Amino acid sequence: MKTPRFLLPAATAGVLALTLTACGGGGGGGTTGGGSDAEANLEGRGPITYVQGKDNSNVVRPLLDKWNAAHPDEQVTFKEQTDQADQQHDDLVQNFQAKNENYDVVSVDVVWTAEFAARGWLQPLEGNMAIETDGMLEPTIEAGSYQDKLYTAPVSSDGGILYYRKDLVPEAPKTWDEMMGMCSIAKENNIGCYAGQFKQYEGLTVNASEAINSAGGSVLGDDGKPNLTTPEAEEGLNNLVDAFKNGNIPAEAITYQEEESRRAFQEGKLLFLRNWPYVYNLATTEGSSQVKDVLGMAALPGKDGPGASSLGGHNAAISVYSKNKATALDFVKFLIEEEQQKFFATQGSLAPVLGDLYEDQELVAKLPYLPVLKTSIENAVPRPVTPFYPAVTQAIQENSYAALKGEKSAEQALADMQKSIESAGAGS
Amino acid sequence: MATELGPTPVKGPASGGTPVHHGPKGVGEDNKILSQGKWATWLLAPTIIALGIVIVYPIISAIVMSFQKDAGLDPATGLFTAGGPAGIQNYVNWLGQQCAAPGGGTVACPPGTLGGQFWSATGTTFLFTVITVTFETILGFWMAMIMARTFKGRGLVRAAVLVPWAIPTAVTAQLWLFIFAFEGIANKLFNASILWTGSEWPAKWAVIIADTWKTTPFMALLILAGLQMIPADVYEAAKVDGATAWQRFRLITLPLVKPALMVAILFRTLDALRMFDLPYILTGGANNTTTLSILVINQIRQGFNSAAALSTITFIIIFLVAFIFVRFLGANVVEQSGATGKGKK
Numbered sequence: 001m002k003t004p005r006f007l008l009p010a011a012t013a014g015v016l017a018l019t020l021t022a023c024g025g026g027g028g029g030g031t032t033g034g035g036s037d038a039e040a041n042l043e044g045r046g047p048i049t050y051v052q053g054k055d056n057s058n059v060v061r062p063l064l065d066k067w068n069a070a071h072p073d074e075q076v077t078f079k080e081q082t083d084q085a086d087q088q089h090d091d092l093v094q095n096f097q098a099k100n101e102n103y104d105v106v107s108v109d110v111v112w113t114a115e116f117a118a119r120g121w122l123q124p125l126e127g128n129m130a131i132e133t134d135g136m137l138e139p140t141i142e143a144g145s146y147q148d149k150l151y152t153a154p155v156s157s158d159g160g161i162l163y164y165r166k167d168l169v170p171e172a173p174k175t176w177d178e179m180m181g182m183c184s185i186a187k188e189n190n191i192g193c194y195a196g197q198f199k200q201y202e203g204l205t206v207n208a209s210e211a212i213n214s215a216g217g218s219v220l221g222d223d224g225k226p227n228l229t230t231p232e233a234e235e236g237l238n239n240l241v242d243a244f245k246n247g248n249i250p251a252e253a254i255t256y257q258e259e260e261s262r263r264a265f266q267e268g269k270l271l272f273l274r275n276w277p278y279v280y281n282l283a284t285t286e287g288s289s290q291v292k293d294v295l296g297m298a299a300l301p302g303k304d305g306p307g308a309s310s311l312g313g314h315n316a317a318i319s320v321y322s323k324n325k326a327t328a329l330d331f332v333k334f335l336i337e338e339e340q341q342k343f344f345a346t347q348g349s350l351a352p353v354l355g356d357l358y359e360d361q362e363l364v365a366k367l368p369y370l371p372v373l374k375t376s377i378e379n380a381v382p383r384p385v386t387p388f389y390p391a392v393t394q395a396i397q398e399n400s401y402a403a404l405k406g407e408k409s410a411e412q413a414l415a416d417m418q419k420s421i422e423s424a425g426a427g428s
Numbered sequence: 429m430a431t432e433l434g435p436t437p438v439k440g441p442a443s444g445g446t447p448v449h450h451g452p453k454g455v456g457e458d459n460k461i462l463s464q465g466k467w468a469t470w471l472l473a474p475t476i477i478a479l480g481i482v483i484v485y486p487i488i489s490a491i492v493m494s495f496q497k498d499a500g501l502d503p504a505t506g507l508f509t510a511g512g513p514a515g516i517q518n519y520v521n522w523l524g525q526q527c528a529a530p531g532g533g534t535v536a537c538p539p540g541t542l543g544g545q546f547w548s549a550t551g552t553t554f555l556f557t558v559i560t561v562t563f564e565t566i567l568g569f570w571m572a573m574i575m576a577r578t579f580k581g582r583g584l585v586r587a588a589v590l591v592p593w594a595i596p597t598a599v600t601a602q603l604w605l606f607i608f609a610f611e612g613i614a615n616k617l618f619n620a621s622i623l624w625t626g627s628e629w630p631a632k633w634a635v636i637i638a639d640t641w642k643t644t645p646f647m648a649l650l651i652l653a654g655l656q657m658i659p660a661d662v663y664e665a666a667k668v669d670g671a672t673a674w675q676r677f678r679l680i681t682l683p684l685v686k687p688a689l690m691v692a693i694l695f696r697t698l699d700a701l702r703m704f705d706l707p708y709i710l711t712g713g714a715n716n717t718t719t720l721s722i723l724v725i726n727q728i729r730q731g732f733n734s735a736a737a738l739s740t741i742t743f744i745i746i747f748l749v750a751f752i753f754v755r756f757l758g759a760n761v762v763e764q765s766g767a768t769g770k771g772k773k
Contacts, residue, residue, distance in 0.1 A: 089729075118501060118508050147506045199625070200714035252610035254626040260609065387501060387508065390729040395540035401714060402539070405627075420540035424730070425501070426528035 037099075037320040038123055044324040047075045048331065051092070052107035052314075054083035059348040067334055074327040076105075085109060096121040096319065104322040105331055107314050108152050110143040110382060111389050116317065117146035118387035123318040125150045129329055131336065137374075140353045143382035144315045151317060153332045156350035158312030159376035160210060161369060163265060163273040163283070164296040172298030176214065176239055179272060179301045183248045186271040192250035194243060195261045196274035200401040203257055205383060205393045206310040207274065208400040210300065212236035213381045214307035219396065219421075220384045226421035228414045237403060237410040244404050254404060266291055274300060276312065277351060280369045297368075299375040311380040313351070351377065391424030487743075490736040494518055498731030511733065518737035522546050542727050545718055546738075550745070553719045556635060556707075557700040563640045564696055565689075568647025575648065576655045593645040601709035604638040608710070631715040635707045642706075643699070647692050654688025655681070687758075694753045701746050720745070 052060060060078055068075050079102075081088045089112060095103045096119065108116060116122050125131050131153050133141050140154035162179075164172055168189060173179035183193035196210075197203030209219055212228075215236030221227035243249040250270075253261065258275060265273040266283050268290035273279070280297070283289050300307035316335050318328045334340060336353065344350040345363055351373055357363055358374035384392050395417045403413035495518070497511025520526065526534035527543045537544030575586050592600070607613050608624035615621055624630045658681065666676050704721035711717045713726070720742045727735040 086729075118506055120507050199712065201712045252621075252623060252626070255610055255623055263611070387506075388730070390726075391541070394542065394726065394730075398540040398714075416539045419538035420527075422530045423527040423535070423538065423541055423543075426530045426532075 037120070040320075041323050041325050042128060043326050044322070045074055045327045046324040047077065048104035048322065048324050048327050049077045049079050049102050050105045050107075050331065051079045051081065051095075051103050053081045053085070053088045055080060056083065057348040059344055059350070062347070063335075063340060063343065067331065071327075071330075074324070074330070076331055079103070092116070096321070099321045101319075101321045101323050103319050104324060104328045106317050106319060107155070108317045110311060110313050110315060111393075113144055113152050113315065113317075114146045114385045115387045115389055117149075117151040121320060122151040123320050123322070123325060123328075125153060125318075125332075129318070129325070131329070131333055135355055136336075136353045137355050137377050139311050139377060139380040139382060140313065140315075143311050143313070143385065146385065146387075152315035153317070153336055154313065154353040155316050155335050156313045156344055156348075157353050157377050158276055158351050159373055159380050160206070160274050160300050160309040161277055161279075161372055161376055162298045162300050163275060163279060164298065165268075165271055165291060165294050166296040167294040168271060169296070172296055173272075173301050174306070175304055176301045176307070180243065180248055182271070186248075189271075191268065192253075192264070192270045193248040194272040194274070195249055195253040195256055195264060195270050197256050197258055197261055198240075198249075198254050198401075198404055199257050199260075200397050201257065202393060202397075204400060205396045206312075208237065208240070208396055209310050209381070209383055210274075210308060211240050213310075214300065214302040215239065216303055218381070219392070220386060224386060225425065226418045228418045228421075233414055234410050237400060237414060240400075241403050241406070241410050245406065254401075277367075277369050277373055278349065280367075281349065297372045299372055299379065302379075306375055306379045309376045309380040311377065311382045313353075386425075388421075388424040392421050395420035395424070491740055493733045494737035494740050496733040498733045514733065518734050519741065521734070522738055522741060542723060542730065545723055548716060549718045549720050549723045552632075552716060553701055553703065553721075555632070556639070556703055556719065557697055559636050560639045560643070560700050561693060561696050563636070564644045564647045565693060567640065567644045568692070569651055569689075571644065571648035572651035572655055575652050589645050589648060591645075592642050593649075595642070597642065597705040598709060600638060600642050601706045604634065604641075604706075605710055608634045625711050626715070628715045631711045631717050634710055635703075635717055638706050638710065639700070639703065643696065647696055650692035650695070651685065651689055654685040654692075657688070658684045690753070690758060694750065694757075697753065698746055698750055701749060702742075 050060070050064070055061065055078075060080075064076050064078055081091050089109070092103070092106055092108070092112070096116070108122075113122075117124075123129055126149060131150075133150070136154055137157065140157045141150065144150055144152040144154050162172065168185050169182055173182055179194065186193035196207040198207060212219060212233045213236070215232050217230050217233030217236050218227050219233075227233075240249070244251070244254075252264075256264070261270075261273055262275055262279050262282065264270050265275075265279075266286065266289045280295070283295050284292055300309050302308060316332045318325055318332060322328050338354060338357065341352040341354050341357055342360070342363065345352050345357065346366055349367065351370075352358070352363075355374065355378075358370045364370050383389075386392055399408075399413040399417045399420070402408050403410050408416075495514055495516070497514040497517070499508040499511050501507070502509045521534065521543060523546070525537045525544050525546055527537040527541050529535040571589055575582065575589065595603075605625070609615075610621070610623060610626075612624075614624065622630050624634045662680055662684075663676060666680055671679070702721050703719050704725070707713060707717040707719055708722050708725075713719075713722045718726075720738075724735055724739045724742060727738055
């Protein structure tokens with residue numbers, strides 16, 4: 001009997017393959033224009049839910065208590081996600097696809113804004129739903145907008161800072177060339193000169209975009225199409241490539257994420273470090289830190305002035321499927337009030353979006369990097385605002401990584417990035 | 429096992445009075461067997477329904493999705509619109525490494541797109557599988573031979589060997605990431621300055637070493653189970669006949685442990701083909717360590733339907749490998765686990 005003898009292995013193989021492949025199908029792929037949902041329930045009031053990633057420094061709960069005490073009929077419940085950005089993103093996508101009306105106000109990483117807006121999931125903050133944006137730092141508004149329409153309210157911001165050794169460098173470099181010129185000091189002291197984050201991951205997109213933007217180039221043009229085959233972009237990427245080649249960036253920096261680069265700097269092995277504001281606290285308080293008393297901070301160096309940092313941070317958005325949008329809007333406005341912004345800064349070390357707070361004496365005493373950070377954010381360029389962000393960041397990472405390792409020229413890497421991003425935008 | 433229900437009735441009465449026949453039009457003219465079959469159907473139904481919901485439905489839904497286009501952007505509104513039916517375009521794109529061209533149609537995927545990584549990811553996946561499974565089989569066999577002996581502290585050794593297997597893979601990966609860091613133990617120990625996660629072959633070896641460390645205990649355990657099935661008197665008889673240690677190993681241990689060994693290799697192979705956590709955390713897929721599973725996950729963020737096509741392709745690849753194992757290499761999982769049910773000898 002041939003058939004059963006043949007069927008049995010096939011069936012067995014099938015079951016094994018099924019149970020062992022973890023069945024990786026995603027959720028449903030339906031999309032909506034979102035027009036009608038965006039007009040519904042604008043007047044709705046009642047209890048709502050606020051969704052955000054893990055509240056590590058306990059800032060959200062005290063704020064919610066404060067709000068709830070004042071609004072007994074419009075209570076806000078906190079839905080806490082994991083601390084992994086990717087998981088937060090996927091959780092939001094799934095709930096938006098399911099049109100979950102219980103995800104009223106959601107915290108959105110700045111780079112997701114365009115994608116969610118283009119899916120029609122976010123309530124445009126215009127007309128009756130508008131918020132006050134006067135006094136906010138311009139780049140934060142830009143990062144919260146998609147096609148000139150504000151979809152998310154900036155809540156916290158973030159920008160890159162150049163940390164340097166005050167004992168070795170008399171004055172912080174203003175431009176990239178000036179900084180490279182100071183690398184001889186590093187050589188004399190037998191330490192590495194400069195490092196950022198160059199492992200192939202999101203941090204590389206941040207660093208490569210900063211290099212390109214600081215040299216006057218841009219990843220996407222004003223029309224949203226890639227604009228990478230320019231001499232400026234090439235100069236920017238080449239700044240990094242050359243520094244790797246001549247050793248100004250130590251070879252091991254190709255494996256650095258934020259933490260590895262911070263450790264190298266704290267152990268006194270680097271003269272300059274590009275990193276986020278969180279480094280300040282650790283570098284000045286950790287017992288093992290070699291740079292406690294000699295830590296200098298400055299804006300990132302650019303072509304002939306401050307460089308263009310990539311912008312980080314989180315914004316608050318209202319779901320179009322929310323039933324109580326009036327309450328949601330009030331809550332969003334509450335989050336961006338000066339008092340709450342101050343609380344975010346003091347309790348959670350989150351950079352405020354209101355420019356005035358950066359000069360607030362009390363805050364500056366607590367967070368001495370604020371003046372530098374303000375320069376950084378004022379000159380910041382949001383990472384490419386595009387609904388195809390995952391594909392765009394993939395293209396930037398993979399190609400700039402190859403260029404930094406010397407596997408292809410900067411020119412070729414940029415041409416490949418250009419083509420990849422064009423392909424992503426062409427839909428598939 | 430749900431799948432066993434299909435072919436059974438066809439096979440007819442060969443199994444001589446086994447009780448679990450269920451098909452109404454099957455063998456049993458006998459009323460007793462018929463009613464027993466009905467009972468069996470009812471008793472099995474909840475399991476089959478549960479399996480249908482958690483396995484069959486997602487698979488079919490993924491296959492349906494794989495024939496849909498991913499959402500595209502409407503240039504006028506800037507909003508996404510549903511893609512519509514795609515036919516087999518998603519599959520053609522993956523297998524031919526074709527990407528959407530700006531003017532319509534497709535072009536060869538430029539570097540930096542996921543589409544351009546399909547064949548290299550397939551190659552990497554198989555490379556990892558072949559090397560890690562080979563190492564794990566040899567080391568696992570060796571560990572099993574040691575654990576099978578009776579000596580003082582055997583329980584402790586067995587427990588200690590299991591530790592790597594008990595640690596969650598993500599934690600393992602993070603540990604090895606520290607070990608392979610530039611300032612990490614691996615470089616310190618050998619006084620080297622290798623960029624483990626920063627160049628192609630060191631990165632691949634890092635993944636292979638970490639995976640071997642983690643899953644050899646699993647292999648050892650399955651082989652140990654096989655070794656303990658071999659009765660001691662066989663060895664005694666061989667000794668009396670004057671067989672050397674090598675002869676005993678080659679002529680007794682190997683053939684008798686082969687069924688268990690094949691099952692162990694089959695499980696590990698299928699497991700290795702879906703490797704995800706280790707390379708994802710160690711290298712992020714850089715330096716040509718992207719496996720098929722990593723590619724699927726990355727693609728899910730860029731478009732569900734295309735990702736569904738890719739996971740279907742991955743499924744077919746793993747199915748074929750499993751099929752080859754079961755059909756040609758005699759890894760008979762069913763006979764091992766289901767022998768009581770059917771008696772298909």
